Amino acid sequence: MIVVHWIDRADCGTGGWQLRRAAGRALLSDTAAALGVASLRVLRRPGRRPEVETPGIWFSMSHTGDLTVCAVATSNVAIDVEHKSEPRERRLAGAVPPGFFTAEEQTMIARDPSRLLPVFTAKEAWAKYRGLGLSLGFGSFDEASVVADDPEVQFTRVFIDGAVCTACHQAGDDVVVSRRSLSPQQLEAGAAIDRSERAR
Template structure:
């Protein structure tokens, strides 16, 4: 897994925008707010740099596709590189972008803690057991508990490939300090700065992804952090 801060990498990502394909550049231009544009560009330039390093290819030449959706079969499932020996997932929120790579399907999510009002709204949509757990949590601690639960849920559903097409009330992932055990999946909370929550889901059985063939040249130590779960 990799963590990139938009504030530290935005200028370099802007200079490296040429690495993006036409669709990605169109998405960059479509954003109204600079911070949203920077966050998207940082995430996708970092993704291409890392894919190029893992594949030992020109990052600009890496072709991204969408896998078939497990629910309907249409091509809007997990993002992928055709014929790559690994899977990947990315997420961004606030200043943080997280990228995960694994030998089996993987999903990652990061979110800033919701406001108390948003936490109440999200909490009402969760699994009945999760709602019961939240009811026992002091009000001041509920936003962090909801954020923790939501990132676990999104990471798992992104790994499965259906995202929020599944009702958030269906799969139980838990709101407590440790995520629930999901058959066939390894679900782990990811350490991130205070005020955020993050989680990663990897389908079992997995195998370690080899180190990149070359270190991504523009991801300096000041810009990124590599860590393993």
């Protein structure tokens, strides 16, 4: 099972990057608890995706605007979210480097610009899933080719108000999604844990 929790950080007050870090770490604890994981520590190593010390537990997190989304599972999982708005889509389309999309994706997006964010978030989720980041060669694959090459992989659209979100995970895993709110105590604890983990 994959547990996906999301928050709107605007509900938590203001605080810039400090709030983003605190809320993200608090949300990770909240999401892991829903999967029955009482506590975990995040390992951060240069050039690699963050991971947890707890064997057999995977997590992925994504932020856009005031939204933070976290997925926790007992198998590899990755998630990406983008705020849905015409100005955001225009900015993103202008910032995507040449070669990011396959020729088929470029044609599809030109015909229907609303396809940009689903395609973009699926590619980002796959890159996180593989742990390869920008070295993956985004223009060399699309969602259909990934699944054709590895039937054990599945992409799931996660419905979040005002956003487009895609999870990449092992085929057949159930995805349970909940909007959450964080208490001031959770935010305070999240900030303390985040500081401790980053100091290591």
